[in-house]
Structure formats: structure tokens, C-alpha cells
Amino acid sequence: xxxxxxxxxxxxxxHIGIFGKTNSGKSSFINAFSEQKVSIVADVAGTTTDPVYKxxxxxPLGPCVLIDTAGFDDKGxxxxxxxxxxxxxxxxxxxxxxxxxxxxxxxxxxxxxxFKEKNTPVVPVLNKTDLYTQEEKEKIAHLIQRNTKEEVCxxxxxTGEGIRNLKELLARSIPEGYxxxxxxxxxxxxxxxxxxxxxxxxQAPKGRLIVPQVQTLGQKMSGNECDNRSVSVSLGKSRxxxxxxxxxxxxxxxxx
Ligand SMILES: Nc1nc2c(ncn2[C@@H]2O[C@H](COP(=O)(O)OP(=O)(O)OP(=O)(O)O)[C@@H](O)[C@H]2O)c(=O)[nH]1
Ligand SMILES: [Mg+2]
Numbered sequence: 472x473x474x475x476x477x478x479x480x481x482x483x484x485x486h487i488g489i490f491g492k493t494n495s496g497k498s499s500f501i502n503a504f505s506e507q508k509v510s511i512v513a514d515v516a517g518t519t520t521d522p523v524y525k526x527x528x529x530x531p532l533g534p535c536v537l538i539d540t541a542g543f544d545d546k547g548x549x550x551x552x553x554x555x556x557x558x559x560x561x562x563x564x565x566x567x568x569x570x571x572x573x574x575x576x577x578x579x580x581x582x583x584x585x586f587k588e589k590n591t592p593v594v595p596v597l598n599k600t601d602l603y604t605q606e607e608k609e610k611i612a613h614l615i616q617r618n619t620k621e622e623v624c625x626x627x628x629x630t631g632e633g634i635r636n637l638k639e640l641l642a643r644s645i646p647e648g649y650x651x652x653x654x655x656x657x658x659x660x661x662x663x664x665x666x667x668x669x670x671x672x673x674q675a676p677k678g679r680l681i682v683p684q685v686q687t688l689g690q691k692m693s694g695n696e697c698d699n700r701s702v703s704v705s706l707g708k709s710r711x712x713x714x715x716x717x718x719x720x721x722x723x724x725x726x727x
Contacts, residue, residue, distance in 0.1 A: 488564030492572070494514070497540065499598075504537065520549070521556055522541070541557050597611055
């Protein structure tokens with residue numbers, strides 16, 4: 472499969488799911504966080520119905536997929552179906568953000584426990600802080616902290632306050648070993664002979680490797696896998712199938 476310079480396959484992106492009650496500001500948050508208009512925002516509870524998946528590069532997190540979800544308290548006619556979709560998004564989530572917005576937080580805490588049971592890191596975020604006095608903010612944040620034992624991030628999706636701190640907190644919360652499972656997964660064991668066959672992407676600058684090729688080389692030649700005897704072969708479009716098969720016989724064949 473050819474991968475262009477600007478594409479990171481979705482499976483290799485950090486999936487950040489945003490969860491919270493209807494009207495807690497999930498869609499506003501995604502827009503503020505990404506500095507783009509990704510999701511529709513409205514005062515009406517149940518505005519987001521199906522999850523919205525948006526791939527983007529976010530500093531300092533790298534390639535991510537942001538997932539906007541329907542409120543987990545959706546009581547509309549299709550509420551149950553929407554919650555099912557939200558659960559599916561939860562399964563794809565590597566790092567969960569739970570948006571709190573008020574003192575009543577029983578459902579948020581239920582979802583917090585759900586993610587913790589799955590060993591998915593969770594960052595609790597108090598949104599709409601522009602609506603609260605300093606004292607009120609501290610009181611709610613303290614309540615969240617007491618119930619989750621996690622560092623709580625205070626933000627306003629409306630003013631953008633706190634978003635930068637949150638990005639840094641998220642970067643510190645990336646699941647341990649997340650980068651290790653990129654690209655080659657469990658295809659290769661220590662000591663294997665690895666043959667990388669790298670077709671030259673027409674969109675890549677002449678003579679350069681594209682990002683996933685570099686990542687694969689980097690992973691195979693460093694860290695825990697430095698025992699691999701890596702051989703890199705760069706093939707032009709014109710190579711014949713028999714020639715490729717010849718390489719295939721020499722060991723593991725990865726075609727990027
Ligand atoms: N004052 C203030 N209002 C906010 C903030 N974030 C969101 N809102 C408002 O809250 C309302 C709901 O925002 P949405 O972003 O649509 O909320 P949502 O969680 O996506 O809602 P659903 O899709 O219905 O689940 C809108 O009127 C937003 O303008 C915030 O930080 N401060
Ligand atoms: Mg929404």
C-alpha cells in the first residue's frame with residue numbers, strides 16, 4: 472500500500488475520545504482544541520449524534536484522531552442507538568478525555584471507571600470555567616480530583632483558556648509503550664532477519680524515504696529490537712514479481 476508523505480494510517484494515530492454529557496461542550500472543545508471547525512456546536516442537547524472522527528497533527532502529541540461523541544446521557548428517540556455508537560468509539564479510544572461541567576458527576580464517574588477497568592488512560596477536564604467563580608471552579612475540580620485521584624485540567628472551550636496546558640497533560644498521559652506497537656505490530660521478533668522492500672512513492676521527494684518507511688527502519692534498528700539484522704532495499708516501480716519473490720524468500724517481507 473502506498474502511503475503519501477502527509478498520511479499516517481489511522482491505526483497508527485493516537486485515538487483521543489471526548490466523552491461527556493449532552494451540552495457539556497464536547498464539540499466546542501474539539502473545535503477549540505484543533506483550532507478548526509470540526510463539529511457542529513449548538514445549545515440544543517443531542518446535537519452530535521454519530522461520532523465524528525477527525526485525523527490531525529497536534530503538537531506535542533503528533534498524529535491523532537479526535538473523536539467527538541454523542542452525550543452519554545442522550546435521552547432522545549434514538550438515544551440508545553447513539554449510546555451504542557459512543558461505546559464503539561470508547562473501544563477505539565487510546566486516551567480518553569471526560570468533560571465535566573457541573574457538580575453533578577455520577578455519569579462522568581461511571582465512564583471514568585469504565586475506562587480505568589480497560590486500562591485506558593483518562594484525563595478529567597472541567598469545561599465552561601468561564602461561567603464559574605474561582606471558588607466554584609476549585610470546589611468542582613476538588614470533587615473530581617477526590618473521586619478520580621487524577622490531575623484535573625480546567626478549561627474553557629469558549630475562551631480557549633487552559634487548552635495549552637491540557638495538550639501538555641495529554642502528552643504526559645499517552646499510554647505506556649504506545650509508540651512501540653506502531654507500524655510492524657508483532658510481525659517481527661528479536662533476532663529475525665527483516666527485509667524492507669520500499670517502493671518509491673511518486674509523491675515523495677526524489678531519493679527520500681517517506682515517514683512510515685523511516686519509522687519502520689527506526690523501530691527495527693533501535694530500542695528493544697536492535698538485535699534485528701535489518702536490510703533495507705529500495706525498489707523502483709519496474710521490479711518484477713520474481714525478483715520481489717526472491718527477496719521474500721530471504722526472510723520477513725514487509726511491503727510499505
Ligand atoms: N460559556 C461557555 N459555553 C460553552 C463552553 N463550551 C461549550 N459551551 C456552550 O455549550 C453549548 C453546547 O455546546 P456543544 O459543544 O454543542 O456541546 P456538546 O457536548 O457537543 O453537546 P451534544 O452534541 O448535544 O452532546 C453551546 O451553546 C456552546 O456554545 C464554554 O467553555 N463556556
Ligand atoms: Mg456535540
